[in-house]
Amino acid sequence: MNDQTRGVLLTSLGVLAIVPDTLLIRLMDTGVLTVVFWRALFAAATIMLSVVFVYRGKTLQTLRQLGKCGFLYALFMGLGTLLFVSAAQLTTIANTVFIVSISPVFAAIVSRIFLAERISKRMTWTIGLSLIGIAVIAYGSIDGTSSAIWGDLCAFGAAFALAISFTAARAGRSVSMVPAAGLAYVMTTLAVLPFVTPSAGLETDSWIYALLLGCVFVPIGTSLMALGARYIPSAEVSLLLLLEAVLAPLLVWAVLNEFPGTATLIGGAIVLGVLAGSNFIALRKTSRA
Numbered sequence: 001m002n003d004q005t006r007g008v009l010l011t012s013l014g015v016l017a018i019v020p021d022t023l024l025i026r027l028m029d030t031g032v033l034t035v036v037f038w039r040a041l042f043a044a045a046t047i048m049l050s051v052v053f054v055y056r057g058k059t060l061q062t063l064r065q066l067g068k069c070g071f072l073y074a075l076f077m078g079l080g081t082l083l084f085v086s087a088a089q090l091t092t093i094a095n096t097v098f099i100v101s102i103s104p105v106f107a108a109i110v111s112r113i114f115l116a117e118r119i120s121k122r123m124t125w126t127i128g129l130s131l132i133g134i135a136v137i138a139y140g141s142i143d144g145t146s147s148a149i150w151g152d153l154c155a156f157g158a159a160f161a162l163a164i165s166f167t168a169a170r171a172g173r174s175v176s177m178v179p180a181a182g183l184a185y186v187m188t189t190l191a192v193l194p195f196v197t198p199s200a201g202l203e204t205d206s207w208i209y210a211l212l213l214g215c216v217f218v219p220i221g222t223s224l225m226a227l228g229a230r231y232i233p234s235a236e237v238s239l240l241l242l243l244e245a246v247l248a249p250l251l252v253w254a255v256l257n258e259f260p261g262t263a264t265l266i267g268g269a270i271v272l273g274v275l276a277g278s279n280f281i282a283l284r285k286t287s288r289a
Contacts, residue, residue: 007231014224015243022093024209033196040188042214047182069172070180077184080161083154091151094249094260098268099155101245106163126278133270177226
């Protein structure tokens, strides 16, 4: 199995694992920071315990070896977590995942600046056409509440943060970023702790959803995507997030009956169509090579 195949497989499985993420965030039905706290705390505990189990006496050495790339990955993955959960609470799930799906646009730009990876003609037109779709989604939020607009902005910020984190993982591909993922959730937990009353507003069902999020879906998804980013460019990792953009709104629509809105569906279709076409062209070129 070559690096391209391994990267696509690991990342795709990771994306599938996080599809229920936004639904469970909504079902917790409590404040944004409370959701962020428990989601991050359980994920941090699960990933770090796994790291200690795998590396045992070399755990501290492994964390030190993460270096600047690992720290940047952790920092921006943590920031992306906060913004993503905020977006999922403030705007529709469809808006959230469609906007976050433009992270390939930012990943290509960030990789060009910091890794000197050339922006191809394919990525240039991908960026331009994707922004048209985002503009349509944003236009649909203008007539909505101010919280929906802030939610869209949070999703936009999450896309940028994810792009930087994936680029950092690509730059530091000589080491595993799974420990850095655990560190990211530790940092997120500590950052929001002063601003929350952890047990406030959590019913029995919410505890179950929090445990599923933090102990199952988030650790598996984040770890697999962190591994996948070692083998394929960050822009391609971000493109595979399209799978979540397609499935997550459908899951929420089916369970919570949350209609995304006409503008969101049109804009999302543009974004998904453009990115899917771009990804298809890239994979064909890779296969020929």
